[in-house]
Amino acid sequence: MICKKIVELLPRFIENDFSKEEYAEIARHLEECERCKKEYEAMKKLIDRLETMPLLNVPKSFKESVMKSLKDLKDKNDG
Numbered sequence: 001m002i003c004k005k006i007v008e009l010l011p012r013f014i015e016n017d018f019s020k021e022e023y024a025e026i027a028r029h030l031e032e033c034e035r036c037k038k039e040y041e042a043m044k045k046l047i048d049r050l051e052t053m054p055l056l057n058v059p060k061s062f063k064e065s066v067m068k069s070l071k072d073l074k075d076k077n078d079g
């Protein structure tokens with residue numbers, strides 16, 4: 001699997017929205033790839049923070065739109 005693909009799958013990976021096999025494949029890539037691992041950790045931190053917001057049950061669509069704007073931003077920065 002290539003890094004670009006992995007990064008796209010990370011939000012779903014964090015939500016644990018994969019089969020065992022797919023999950024293992026991504027997890028293995030993260031073990032081997034420092035860049036994707038950093039991406040994963042940053043994303044996870046953000047999502048964890050959203051989920052622990054008090055008095056606010058963040059809907060999944062909101063999280064998805066956050067992830068999307070992060071990705072758009074990153075794409076721009078990568079130029």
Ligand SMILES: [Zn+2]
Pocket residue numbers: 002003006029033034035036037
């Ligand atoms: Zn990678």
